[in-house]
Amino acid sequence: xxxxxxxxxxxxxxxxxxxxxxxxxxxxxxxxAKAQNVPDxxxxxxxxxxxxxxxxxxxxxxxxxxxxxxxxxxxxxSQRTRLFEFDQRGTYIREIGEGLYGxxxxxxxxxxxxxxxxxxDEGANMVIEFNSEGRVVMTLGRRPExxxxxxxxxxxxxxxxxxxxxxxxxxxxxxxxAGNIFVSDGYGNSRVxxxxxxxxxxxxxxxxxxxxxxxxxxxxxxxxxKGNVYVGDRSNRRIQVFDDDLTSKAIYDTVGAPWAVxxxxxxxxxxxxSNSYPDGNDSTMSTVTGEIYKMELDGTILGxxxxxGKQLGEFSGVHEIDCRNPDEIYVSEIQLWRVQKIxxxxxxx
Amino acid sequence: MQKFLNVSLxxxxxxxxxxQVPDISFDSVVPFLRLLPANIxxxxxxxxxxxxxxxxxxxxxxxxxxxxxxxxxxTHGGSRLLEFDPTGKYMQEMGAGIYGFMFxxxxxxxxxxxIWTVDRGADVVIKFNPTGRFLMTLGRKPEAVNPAGSGGGxxxxxxxxxxxxxxxxxxxxxxxxxxAGNIFVSDAYTNARIVKLDKLGKFIKTWGxxxxxxxxxxxxxxxxVDAQGNVYVADLGNKxxxxxxxxxxxxxxxxxxxxxWAICISPGAHQYLYSSNSNPPDSMDNGEIYRMELDGKILGxxxxxxxxxxxxxxxxxxxxxxPNVLYAGELTNWRVQKLTLHP
Numbered sequence: 001x002x003x004x005x006x007x008x009x010x011x012x013x014x015x016x017x018x019x020x021x022x023x024x025x026x027x028x029x030x031x032x033a034k035a036q037n038v039p040d041x042x043x044x045x046x047x048x049x050x051x052x053x054x055x056x057x058x059x060x061x062x063x064x065x066x067x068x069x070x071x072x073x074x075x076x077x078s079q080r081t082r083l084f085e086f087d088q089r090g091t092y093i094r095e096i097g098e099g100l101y102g103x104x105x106x107x108x109x110x111x112x113x114x115x116x117x118x119x120x121d122e123g124a125n126m127v128i129e130f131n132s133e134g135r136v137v138m139t140l141g142r143r144p145e146x147x148x149x150x151x152x153x154x155x156x157x158x159x160x161x162x163x164x165x166x167x168x169x170x171x172x173x174x175x176x177x178a179g180n181i182f183v184s185d186g187y188g189n190s191r192v193x194x195x196x197x198x199x200x201x202x203x204x205x206x207x208x209x210x211x212x213x214x215x216x217x218x219x220x221x222x223x224x225x226k227g228n229v230y231v232g233d234r235s236n237r238r239i240q241v242f243d244d245d246l247t248s249k250a251i252y253d254t255v256g257a258p259w260a261v262x263x264x265x266x267x268x269x270x271x272x273x274s275n276s277y278p279d280g281n282d283s284t285m286s287t288v289t290g291e292i293y294k295m296e297l298d299g300t301i302l303g304x305x306x307x308x309g310k311q312l313g314e315f316s317g318v319h320e321i322d323c324r325n326p327d328e329i330y331v332s333e334i335q336l337w338r339v340q341k342i343x344x345x346x347x348x349x
Numbered sequence: 350m351q352k353f354l355n356v357s358l359x360x361x362x363x364x365x366x367x368x369q370v371p372d373i374s375f376d377s378v379v380p381f382l383r384l385l386p387a388n389i390x391x392x393x394x395x396x397x398x399x400x401x402x403x404x405x406x407x408x409x410x411x412x413x414x415x416x417x418x419x420x421x422x423x424t425h426g427g428s429r430l431l432e433f434d435p436t437g438k439y440m441q442e443m444g445a446g447i448y449g450f451m452f453x454x455x456x457x458x459x460x461x462x463x464i465w466t467v468d469r470g471a472d473v474v475i476k477f478n479p480t481g482r483f484l485m486t487l488g489r490k491p492e493a494v495n496p497a498g499s500g501g502g503x504x505x506x507x508x509x510x511x512x513x514x515x516x517x518x519x520x521x522x523x524x525x526x527x528x529a530g531n532i533f534v535s536d537a538y539t540n541a542r543i544v545k546l547d548k549l550g551k552f553i554k555t556w557g558x559x560x561x562x563x564x565x566x567x568x569x570x571x572x573x574v575d576a577q578g579n580v581y582v583a584d585l586g587n588k589x590x591x592x593x594x595x596x597x598x599x600x601x602x603x604x605x606x607x608x609x610w611a612i613c614i615s616p617g618a619h620q621y622l623y624s625s626n627s628n629p630p631d632s633m634d635n636g637e638i639y640r641m642e643l644d645g646k647i648l649g650x651x652x653x654x655x656x657x658x659x660x661x662x663x664x665x666x667x668x669x670x671x672p673n674v675l676y677a678g679e680l681t682n683w684r685v686q687k688l689t690l691h692p
Contacts, residue, residue: 094387095387095388097390098387098388098390099388099389099390099411099412100390100392100411100412101390101392101393101409101410101411101412101683102392102412103412104412134387135380135385135390136390136391136683138656138682139681139682139683142630142631142680142681143393143412145452146413146424146427146451146452146470163631163632164631164632164633165630165631165632165633165681166630166631198655198656198657199655199656200633200655200656201633
């Protein structure tokens with residue numbers, strides 16, 4: 001109830017200051033988060049973070065995640081899609097899954113509580129689990145077999161009846177405390193699928209649309225300690241919250257388009273969501289997008305940080321957030337091929 | 350009408366037999382294959398076979414690369430052939446970068462330890478000697494990706510479903526030999542036929558077409574030849590194993606082992622037939638492997654679909670050189686399991 005009053009209040013503020021939106025195109029107006037007058041969180045970006053060997057480059061910084069030792073994993077689009085590991089100081093350690101059958105077009109990487117590394121590939125339509133040694137231990141979904149005929153591409157759009165074990169451009173993966181696996185699937189199927197820890201189908205939710213429980217691009221996802229699932233429903237510009245059985249619980253729709261969400265670990269969990277500068281490189285969007293919100297799990301906004309731009313500490317299309325430590329955030333960016341480590345200084349610390 | 354009656358009888362008998370098939374206890378070690386170099390990973394483990402020394406050969410899908418050439422679209426790479434010692438330790442790669450490795454389907458080892466790969470993307474069967482040197486090809490890799498709606502053979506040649514009278518394949522699946530060294534190739538996805546060639550690769554005959562009648566096929570996904578030269582064809586889409594004599598004359602069929610994806614006949618005085626009712630890649634239904642006499646009598650079954658040890662993710666090839674020690678190559682689980690049976 002308290003939150004609803006806040007939302008109404010921010011709408012009133014928006015209407016009371018018409019000057020604010022005067023020069024914005026309709027698209028930019030729509031892209032601006034409803035929440036206004038959100039306090040800024042002080043932060044800085046760590047310079048010269050990742051040290052790459054000669055002739056190893058990051059492409060689009062599509063995924064970033066850390067493990068329990070602080071090692072940083074970056075899943076990037078390059079000549080081939082590649083997965084790199086760095087230590088906590090940013091020193092390059094190794095490449096994982098070089099030449100892998102399931103590495104086609106990177107989308108996200110996450111590290112589970114046992115330090116297994118999970119890559120979500122929207123080109124191969126697969127979720128691939130590596131152990132901490134970098135060997136494949138489980139796969140979900142299946143890479144489509146090559147077509148004989150270039151003149152007959154598969155029909156566009158979602159399958160009429162998406163299979164239990166096949167994805168259509170999946171976007172993210174998460175786990176509850178029991179090890180059950182959640183996959184956001186994704187560009188084609190507009191659903192979230194739940195599997196048990198051994199990869200056996202349990203249930204799914206969602207279809208394309210804007211009603212509660214429907215999705216218009218479930219692009220990012222995080223699971224809290226109680227098993228609640230937070231889905232960044234990007235084109236509907238809202239975060240949808242489900243319980244562990246994928247029953248709809250709540251909707252947070254004041255933080256713009258959630259390109260990347262993350263739930264931090266520890267006894268007090270926070271929810272981060274990035275209203276990223278869109279990948280269309282439309283400059284009119286740059287003044288109204290790019291910020292990242294820090295929230296309580298119930299959707300209460302605590303603060304925001306960042307803005308669109310190419311300088312250190314600015315964000316160029318944040319595509320994934322790692323928030324294992326809620327005061328040391330990693331972000332990977334699309335337009336500017338990099339990963340940043342953001343040190344937050346929230347008030348009272 | 351007669352055909353419908355036969356089908357009904359199969360279903361009825363299959364249903365009855367299914368309930369009575371004893372379970373065979375078995376063990377598996379996962380992961381079995383080990384010590385791969387950091388830059389070599391199994392993808393879909395489409396093919397697995399052993400040679401007489403017990404070395405294990407895995408033909409796996411790794412992902413192709415495509416290039417545009419004028420108006421044509423060329424693809425390269427996509428499969429690797431790896432050799433492991435009998436304990437599962439990585440030994441070496443064979444055929445790295447060869448022109449005919451596109452989309453791994455099966456690997457088989459003949460009685461002289463030559464290694465044969467069947468590639469469903471390149472439409473080529475390649476014979477390597479035991480040390481991995483190239484000896485012979487059957488079929489030819491398409492110069493570029495075929496246009497849609499092409500005919501039965503490579504590049505659209507031949508009659509759809511039957512192909513041409515020669516080694517011109519369109520998505521072949523398997524290879525086998527009789528005691529005289531004659532070669533049998535199942536040419537499966539676009540054509541639906543078996544091609545017989547002599548041991549030097551000279552075309553002898555072809556039989557089969559797409560359909561469900563006797564001697565017809567709907568995806569002949571796997572073949573095996575027994576010591577008498579009879580040819581067993583896993584007719585996947587028709588849910589049956591068809592048996593032919595050495596000249597391709599229909600003899601009999603077995604219809605109560607689900608959808609046979611992979612079959613294998615063990616060597617030795619008493620030969621057994623194994624057949625996997627593999628789960629389709631988009632499901633976790635079925636998955637059990639049957640052990641049979643050559644006359645089709647089911648002796649037992651083992652396994653089920655899943656991702657754990659002793660579970661199967663779309664078995665695509667079985668090796669049964671030793672009848673109680675099987676190797677199963679899985680598509681969706683990207684692994685090979687060594688299965689020790691205790692019948």
